[in-house]
Amino acid sequence: MSRKPSNRNLRLVFAGGGTGGHLFPAIALAEEFRRINSGVEITFVGSRGGLEEKIVPKYGWPLKLFDVEGIKRKKGLSAVRALAKAARSTVEAVMLLRRIRPDGVIGSGSYSSAPVVTAAKLLGMKTAILEQNALPGLTNRALGKLVDRVYISFEESRRFFPGGRTILSGNPVRRDIITRLEDRRGRAERFSILVFGGSQGATAINAAFLDAAEFLTDIWSNLKVVHQTGQEGFDTVVAAYKRKNLKVEAHKFIEAMGEAYNSADLVVCRAGATSLAEITAAGLPSILIPYPFASDDHQTVNARSLEKAGAAVMIKQEGLTGSLLAGEIRRLYNDAQAMKSMRERSKALGKPRAAQEIAENFSKIII
16 A cells, blocks of 8 residues: 655655665655655765766756765775764764754765764664665665664665664665566567676676677577667677677667666676666566675675575676576576576565655654
């Protein structure tokens, strides 16, 4: 049962960002709050130089930026400087929150969320954090001890947070993607593969799939390949496909990801939390190649969770070859029963209502 829109306009602050994995779930949740309360006032707070500086204004939300940087792995004067910035940003956050007087503050992850969520706690405001990954980062592990709610995406991360305040909600997915998934079309006659690398590490995915294509030429006419290359890799990848005389639908960036998921049978991608939330919401099988330089190697932990559930195949980048990737693609292409099982298990993991459930649950403690 959906929550009825509130007659009172809420004021909320969302803190965090830096990468799409932290930012887009927050935007998805903000959109859901606006859906259930059309007059909601939401302010985003992030760090200078983060992705939020470019993305948030496009969605029409006010944005405040602090000069803050990560402390992890820093030593000596660098660590002192980072701590000083964090302290100064916390003071600035206290002043900002006193001026805005929000009903609640939600941290979406990364070091930029820490000063704001800490300031909110000092002021006695209701707080929550979103934990997108199976292995929580340092910031959220610390904030999880302070906040009123912790919304997790993987059961594996529950052990890092207080039991009574932790809810397995899933990772919010943008509503435009969910809407397109709900309006699902029939599958294409050809076996459709969606390939993308994410905001980090697209080069390795591009190279691996181009190598794999060499081993799939005998069935290529039965495949439909949609390949998001990233801005920098586009010309190189398109030229390589032309040299191989292989037809492919290549994009620098796919805006309508819901449509791309709709027509896909199999996804080949990294194991970022946002991608996995979208893939499982769509109930798609996947071949996951974790980004090996992610903090604490959390993408490998994410991918292993889906592989253990039978929803995905994981190939670690250090062992990745075109032959190996092509072999997994060919196996799934030839095994309809395996694909059916992976679809069912992926769908079972998906939580397309995550944003709605979080918005409704948090609203109960602030209204």
